Amino acid sequence: MYNDLRDYIQEIDALGELRRINGADPVHELGGITEVAAGSAACPALLFDSIKGFPKGYRVFTNATTNPRRAALALGIDTELRPVEALKAWKEKRATLKPLPVKTISSAAFFDNSFEGGAVDLSTIPAPTWHRGDGGPYIGSGSLVVTGDPDSDWVNASIYRVQVHSRNHATVQFDHQGRHGAIIARKYWDQGKPCPIAIVNGQDPALFISGFEYLPEGGSEYEFAGAIKNTPLEVIKAPRSGLPIPAHAEIILEGVLLPPSEMTLPEGPFGEFTGYYAADTRPAAVMRVDAVYHRNDPILFGSPPLKPPRFHFGLPMRAASIWGNLETCGVTDVVGAWQHVSQLMTVVALKQRYAGHSKRAGLIAAANSYMGRLVVIVDEDVDPSSLADVMWAVTTRCEPSESVDIVRNAWSSSLDPRLRPGDRVAGLTSHSKMIIDACKPFDWIDSYPTASALLPSEAAEIEQKWRDMLSGKAT
Numbered sequence: 001m002y003n004d005l006r007d008y009i010q011e012i013d014a015l016g017e018l019r020r021i022n023g024a025d026p027v028h029e030l031g032g033i034t035e036v037a038a039g040s041a042a043c044p045a046l047l048f049d050s051i052k053g054f055p056k057g058y059r060v061f062t063n064a065t066t067n068p069r070r071a072a073l074a075l076g077i078d079t080e081l082r083p084v085e086a087l088k089a090w091k092e093k094r095a096t097l098k099p100l101p102v103k104t105i106s107s108a109a110f111f112d113n114s115f116e117g118g119a120v121d122l123s124t125i126p127a128p129t130w131h132r133g134d135g136g137p138y139i140g141s142g143s144l145v146v147t148g149d150p151d152s153d154w155v156n157a158s159i160y161r162v163q164v165h166s167r168n169h170a171t172v173q174f175d176h177q178g179r180h181g182a183i184i185a186r187k188y189w190d191q192g193k194p195c196p197i198a199i200v201n202g203q204d205p206a207l208f209i210s211g212f213e214y215l216p217e218g219g220s221e222y223e224f225a226g227a228i229k230n231t232p233l234e235v236i237k238a239p240r241s242g243l244p245i246p247a248h249a250e251i252i253l254e255g256v257l258l259p260p261s262e263m264t265l266p267e268g269p270f271g272e273f274t275g276y277y278a279a280d281t282r283p284a285a286v287m288r289v290d291a292v293y294h295r296n297d298p299i300l301f302g303s304p305p306l307k308p309p310r311f312h313f314g315l316p317m318r319a320a321s322i323w324g325n326l327e328t329c330g331v332t333d334v335v336g337a338w339q340h341v342s343q344l345m346t347v348v349a350l351k352q353r354y355a356g357h358s359k360r361a362g363l364i365a366a367a368n369s370y371m372g373r374l375v376v377i378v379d380e381d382v383d384p385s386s387l388a389d390v391m392w393a394v395t396t397r398c399e400p401s402e403s404v405d406i407v408r409n410a411w412s413s414s415l416d417p418r419l420r421p422g423d424r425v426a427g428l429t430s431h432s433k434m435i436i437d438a439c440k441p442f443d444w445i446d447s448y449p450t451a452s453a454l455l456p457s458e459a460a461e462i463e464q465k466w467r468d469m470l471s472g473k474a475t
C-alpha cells in the first residue's frame with residue numbers, strides 16, 4: 001500500500017484517474033474546478049500546479065477519495081468490487097482493526113524547508129478561497145489538527161477546518177465542544193495556558209480517513225491509520241511542542257492555540273457540505289503559528305465541502321456504521337446500506353423475514369442518520385447504491401398513505417439549512433425524519449407482481465462476461 005501522499009497520487013495516476021491542472025487561480029477558480037470535476041461522471045482526482053501567484057511546484061491535491069474506487073484504494077480494499085460490496089468489505093475490515101502503535105523515526109523531508117518566528121508567512125502556501133462566499137483562504141480543509149492531552153499520553157489527530165487570517169495567525173473551528181481537540185484545548189485554557197498544536201497538511205489518505213472516523217475519547221487516529229494500512233505510522237517529534245507528527249506529511253504548522261479569553265477571530269463563513277452557508281461567521285480559537293516546515297515542492301491536501309452529491313468519500317463510511325449498528329441491534333438479513341446526497345439520505349436493503357422487519361431497520365437507521373431527513377428501506381433485489389434503483393422501488397412498492405412515517409425532533413445540527421432562523425439561534429437544531437418503507441408489503445409479499453429486471457448480481461455477471469464487447473474493445 002501507499003507509504004505517503006505522493007505514492008497514493010502515483011497509484012491514482014496508474015488507475016488513470018488523475019488530472020493535472022496548471023494555471024488556476026487559488027481564489028474561487030481552484031475550488032470551482034474541483035467542484036466541476038467532482039460532479040462529473042469520471043470524478044477525477046486533481047493535482048494543481050503553477051497556481052496563479054505561486055512558484056511552480058507548490059501544489060494542491062483535491063478529490064483524493066471522492067469516488068468509490070479511490071475510496072477503496074485508500075481503505076486498502078479491492079478496487080474492483082462493486083460499491084456496496086466495497087462498503088461491506090470496509091465494514092468487515094473496520095470491525096477487526098486493532099490499533100497499531102506508531103514508530104518514531106528521526107528524520108523527515110519536511111524539515112528541508114523550515115521557517116520560524118518572524119520568518120513564518122502562511123501566504124507562501126497556496127491556500128485556496130474555495131467558494132464564492134467564503135470568508136477567506138483555508139489552508140486546512142482536509143488537514144489533521146494534532147493536540148496532546150496534558151493528563152495522559154493521548155494524542156488526538158482529527159480534521160477540523162483551518163482558516164488563514166494573517167502571516168502567522170490561523171483559526172481552528174470545532175463544530176461543538178465535544179470534539180476531542182476542543183476537550184484537550186479546554187484543559188490547557190482552564191489552567192490559563194495556550195494549547196500546543198500542530199496542523200498536518202498533505203498526509204496520506206489513511207490518516208484522512210482516521211481523522212474523520214468517530215474514535216472513542218483517548219483513541220488514537222494515528223494507530224487507526226496504521227491499522228488500515230497494516231503498517232505502523234512513522235512519526236517524528238515536533239521540535240517545539242514535542243507532539244508526534246506523521247513523518248511523511250507535506251506541510252506542518254506548529255504553534256499554540258491561544259485561550260479564547262486572550263484572543264479570538266471571526267471565522268467563516270465556509271461553504272458547507274449541504275451546499276449552503278447556514279452557519280454564520282463565529283468567533284473561533286486562534287492558532288499562533290510559530291513554525292512552518294514543508295517538503296520541497298509541497299502538496300497541500302484539499303477537501304472542500306461541495307454541493308451534494310459530491311462528498312469527501314466515495315464510499316459512504318457513515319452508512320457502513322449504520323449497517324454495523326443494525327447488526328449489533330440484532331436486525332438480520334441486511335444485505336446493503338448506503339447514503340446518497342452527501343449523507344443526507346440513508347438507504348438500507350434487506351431480505352424481509354417477518355412483519356415489522358423493515359420498519360425496525362428504518363427506525364434504527366433514522367435514529368443514527370446525522371442531519372438526514374430521508375431514510376428508505378428497500379428489498380434485497382434493489383441496489384441501495386443506485387439512486388435510480390431506489391426510486392424505482394419507492395415508486396413501485398411504496399403506497400404513501402401506508403408506507404411513510406415521520407419521526408419528530410430527531411438528530412440534526414446548526415448546519416441544517418432548513419431550520420427556522422429563530423430556532424437555530426435558540427439552539428433548537430432538531431428536525432423530523434421521513435422513513436419510507438419501499439419494500440413489498442410483507443403480508444402479501446408472495447403474490448406481489450414479479451420483477452422483470454435482472455438482479456444486481458445477475459447484471460454484474462453479465463457485465464463481467466460481456467465486458468469487452470460491451471465496451472467496444474472486442475467484437
Ligand SMILES: Cc1cc2nc3c(=O)[nH]c(=O)nc-3n(C[C@H](O)[C@H](O)[C@H](O)COP(=O)(O)O)c2cc1C
Pocket residue numbers: 141142156157158159160161162173174175176178179180181211212213214215303304312
Ligand atoms: C473534510 C472534513 C472537514 C471537517 N471539518 C470539520 C470542522 O471544521 N470542524 C469539526 O468539528 N469537524 C469537522 N469534520 C468532522 C470531524 O473530523 C469528525 O467528526 C471527527 O471524527 C472528529 O474527531 P474527534 O472525535 O477526534 O474530535 C470534518 C470532516 C471532514 C472529513
Ligand SMILES: [Mn+2]
Pocket residue numbers: 156157158180215216217218219221
Ligand atoms: Mn479523536
